[in-house]
Amino acid sequence: MPPKLVVQGLSHHYPDEYTGEDVHALDNVSLDVEEGVFAAVVGPSGCGKTTLLNILAGLLPYHKGHVKVDGVDVKGPSPDRGVVFQEHAILPWRTVARNIGHGLEIQGMPGPERSTRTQEFIDLVNLTGFEDRYPHELSGGMKQRVALARTLCANPVVMLMDEPFAAVDAQTRITLQEELNRIAMATKKTTLLITHNVDEAAFLGDKCFVFTRRPGKLKATVSIDIPRDKRIWQDLLHDPEFVAKRDEILTLVREEVSPHGDD
Amino acid sequence: MATTSPSLSPRPRPVPSARWRRFTKGGGAELLILLVGIIVLWSTISSLIPNPSRYLPAPLTVIFSSSDMLWKGLLPNYVGQTIWRLVLGSILGLLVGIPFGILLGLNRTVSDMFYPILNFFQSISGIAILPIIVVWWGNSEQTVFTVILYTALFPIAFNVLAGVRGIPIIYINVMRSLGASNMRIIRDVIIPGAMPNIATGARLGIGFAWRAVIAGEMLVGKRGLGWMIFTAQDTDHTDQVILGMVMIGTIWILIDRFALRPIEADTIQRWGLVQR
Numbered sequence: 001m002p003p004k005l006v007v008q009g010l011s012h013h014y015p016d017e018y019t020g021e022d023v024h025a026l027d028n029v030s031l032d033v034e035e036g037v038f039a040a041v042v043g044p045s046g047c048g049k050t051t052l053l054n055i056l057a058g059l060l061p062y063h064k065g066h067v068k069v070d071g072v073d074v075k076g077p078s079p080d081r082g083v084v085f086q087e088h089a090i091l092p093w094r095t096v097a098r099n100i101g102h103g104l105e106i107q108g109m110p111g112p113e114r115s116t117r118t119q120e121f122i123d124l125v126n127l128t129g130f131e132d133r134y135p136h137e138l139s140g141g142m143k144q145r146v147a148l149a150r151t152l153c154a155n156p157v158v159m160l161m162d163e164p165f166a167a168v169d170a171q172t173r174i175t176l177q178e179e180l181n182r183i184a185m186a187t188k189k190t191t192l193l194i195t196h197n198v199d200e201a202a203f204l205g206d207k208c209f210v211f212t213r214r215p216g217k218l219k220a221t222v223s224i225d226i227p228r229d230k231r232i233w234q235d236l237l238h239d240p241e242f243v244a245k246r247d248e249i250l251t252l253v254r255e256e257v258s259p260h261g262d263d
Numbered sequence: 264m265a266t267t268s269p270s271l272s273p274r275p276r277p278v279p280s281a282r283w284r285r286f287t288k289g290g291g292a293e294l295l296i297l298l299v300g301i302i303v304l305w306s307t308i309s310s311l312i313p314n315p316s317r318y319l320p321a322p323l324t325v326i327f328s329s330s331d332m333l334w335k336g337l338l339p340n341y342v343g344q345t346i347w348r349l350v351l352g353s354i355l356g357l358l359v360g361i362p363f364g365i366l367l368g369l370n371r372t373v374s375d376m377f378y379p380i381l382n383f384f385q386s387i388s389g390i391a392i393l394p395i396i397v398v399w400w401g402n403s404e405q406t407v408f409t410v411i412l413y414t415a416l417f418p419i420a421f422n423v424l425a426g427v428r429g430i431p432i433i434y435i436n437v438m439r440s441l442g443a444s445n446m447r448i449i450r451d452v453i454i455p456g457a458m459p460n461i462a463t464g465a466r467l468g469i470g471f472a473w474r475a476v477i478a479g480e481m482l483v484g485k486r487g488l489g490w491m492i493f494t495a496q497d498t499d500h501t502d503q504v505i506l507g508m509v510m511i512g513t514i515w516i517l518i519d520r521f522a523l524r525p526i527e528a529d530t531i532q533r534w535g536l537v538q539r
Binding site for chain 2: 057058059076077078079081082083085087089091092093102103106107134135136137150154
């Protein structure tokens with residue numbers, strides 16, 4: 001079976017917004033994500049991770065290479081690629097249920113069917129009882145769960161996530177990571193997660209793509225074969241296999257971080 | 264609290280005291296004192312100046328000498344006429360101003376093209392374009408409506424434009440990756456996202472329109488409050504002039520309190536968009 005998501009020889013550069021200098025963001029990137037696989041992309045800041053995600057989402061046209069989802073070239077945004085952004089980006093004027101069911105509404109699914117399916121995903125992300133709340137009544141973690149449920153509910157072929165837990169506090173982040181693991185186990189959704197957090201990549205990924213600093217190239221692919229039902233933070237922190245994988249990724253990433261900090 | 268044992272303390276009388284507290288806290292008491300003060304001051308000045316019926320009739324005189332207008336049904340008739348003009352003119356202003364503002368907000372080319380022209384016309388007040396409109400359409404209702412529409416249009420369009428520009432691009436990106444069409448994005452994101460500014464624009468625009476109605480009626484209208492105070496001055500009925508002014512201010516406060524603000528509260532506050 002061909003991979004769900006294929007990136008071949010992708011390069012991208014763009015003029016910097018302020019200086020006008022040509023920024024070489026991605027250089028000859030090739031990677032595959034097979035059906036049902038949860039892949040993480042990790043790399044130092046400014047390595048073109050977000051550029052990659054925007055290209056995959058179809059929000060950014062690319063110059064060189066191929067991007068295919070289910071064998072079809074990516075040309076612009078489409079519901080076959082669901083995106084969860086760093087800022088939750090749920091609509092403040094819609095209730096939790098209306099946000100989560102928005103994709104189905106756009107697809108034209110009739111009301112009764114839509115509410116049944118929406119409810120499934122509300123339950124999946126543990127927001128039962130909050131259906132009629134507005135986003136400003138929710139915590140940051142809950143908002144991000146709404147965004148996740150909205151994307152999954154629309155049933156995309158692949159789910160793209162851009163630093164989805166970067167904006168929440170450390171405790172919430174751990175809970176959300178464990179929940180995302182549980183959801184990945186339940187839905188087996190093909191996923192590409194962009195993150196700068198090595199722990200997060202190792203915890204959630206079936207495989208982990210490590211990027212070099214700019215221009216971003218694929219540096220290494222690390223497979224993590226820990227079964228999903230064993231992925232619980234308290235246990236993994238002392239699991240030699242997890243610790244070894246995490247350290248391997250960490251070393252690869254640290255080699256790329258400029259000694260002066262941000263580059 | 265419903266669960267508190269009744270024997271613990273003498274129960275206060277909640278209803279009148281709570282209502283009184285809300286009245287005083289909401290500024291009701293201050294307003295009442297202020298109003299009484301103004302009326303007392305006004306009566307005093309009237310009683311001290313020569314020929315008050317020409318220069319400043321006392322509050323009671325205004326009410327009594329204007330009462331024949333009330334009995335004859337003239338005042339309700341004028342008020343109705345003026346409000347009808349405001350309502351129709353404002354609806355026209357919203358129907359033109361909101362789509363126009365959205366178009367300007369969405370398209371840089373269109374807004375760059377129109378902005379200087381809009382800015383130019385914004386400086387020409389409704390009353391300043393009235394003469395040319397009279398030349399075109401004479402002393403007709405059409406003339407009054409045109410001036411109201413013209414006046415309401417700018418604050419509405421400019422505010423909607425700012426509102427549309429302020430919508431985070433990420434909302435639009437999310438909608439596009441959910442497969443939304445442009446029309447769907449306008450309906451589900453642009454219009455609700457610009458709602459705080461649409462409400463502000465509507466309130467400002469209708470406020471300006473209210474002044475424009477009065478001014479328009481003075482010069483071209485038949486009947487209406489503006490026409491009333493203008494002709495009252497001509498016929499030396501200062502009491503009617505003052506009555507008209509009081510009516511204009513009072514009606515506006517009622518429109519704002521009971522028609523415009525509830526719209527704001529019902530949408531924007533419920534969505535948590537006004538915490539800034």
